[in-house]
Amino acid sequence: MIDGKRVLIILPAWNEAEGLPKILREIQQKLPGVDTLVVDDGSTDSTAAVAAACGSRVAQLPYNLGVGGAMRFGYRYAHLHDYDVAIQCDADGQHDPAYVPALLEKLRDEADLVIGARFAGEGSYKVRGPRSWAMKLLSVVLSRVAKTRLTDTTSGFKACNKPMIEFFSHWYPVEYLGDTIESMVGAARCGFVIRQVPVAMRERTTGTPSASPIKATIYLARAGLVLLLALIRRMPANVKAIEPATRAAARRPELIGKV
């Protein structure tokens, strides 16, 4: 519980047995009273056992569904278990749980979906070449769609309020880049308010980011395609019917801070 709200931190994990204990212990220290759910995405190592030993809730997918699939599961879990807030956080340790209160504050005051964004003032994170063009393209288009300045659209560090959880539990794109780009476009198109707060990213404790220019170019092309599809895809009627908390609060101002 934080401020009387049940908060679930969802950590999609694929072969993260090495890095998990550190991040889980850190969350328990910095954010007592918050539940964690490790979604073991078909790992071949002892990810699930390690997570359970650290006292986290664990769900084991029978085979690898990808980050998007693991997150969709996470939101379905949060919705089924009636959580007020769901926070997505990488299991490799690059997201610092100390920023969670900042995310929650923004969520309470003015947004349905809060992105923890690099490049927004804090920390040192440099990218160049086609990958940076892709990120700029995404940032410009998504900022326009969401009607707010978004600098780090592929961040895997974000917080959702209850209606947003319900929305994502019914509609969550699971394909490549769906969990970052398309999910955000879909939420914005259905009237959910997206905001960002600056966060510093840490060095990953495990794994290395790819820096090949060819891969970065392919990434640019795929990101463009995903973006185009996200903008023209039809949203199902049942998810369009979910009312964002920000809209409900705008209708009834006395609800501000309570939804």
Place this chain on the structure above:
Amino acid sequence: MQLSVLTSITGVLVLVWILELLRRQQLREKYAALWLAIGVVIAPLGFFPRLLDSTARRLGVASGVSLVLFAGFVLVLLVCVHLSWETSRLEAETRTLAEDVAMMRAHLAEHHDFPIARSGSDVNDPEVKA
């Protein structure tokens, strides 16, 4: 060798193959009608490739054989798109099932002492009992 020999043999073989698949219940009923209809149209055309010449000319196509080739290509294209659609749907369904299985396993692990597999691959391995 005449064209009609090649096409008639192919037509008959295709029809026989479809019938055999249907007889062994390897094709779902919804596809059965489609493929049977195709087989029934293909077989006589194999024996008389010129059968469609007058229809073809009326449609502005020079010969019946070209018309069959064109129609066949369009049909194969439609079938391919349909199969892509089917696999997308099936993938969405199996994904939901996988999530539901994980949801129940998580519930059982939390409330009923259900074992957590030592590694993900154990989940599908009946040999391993955690």
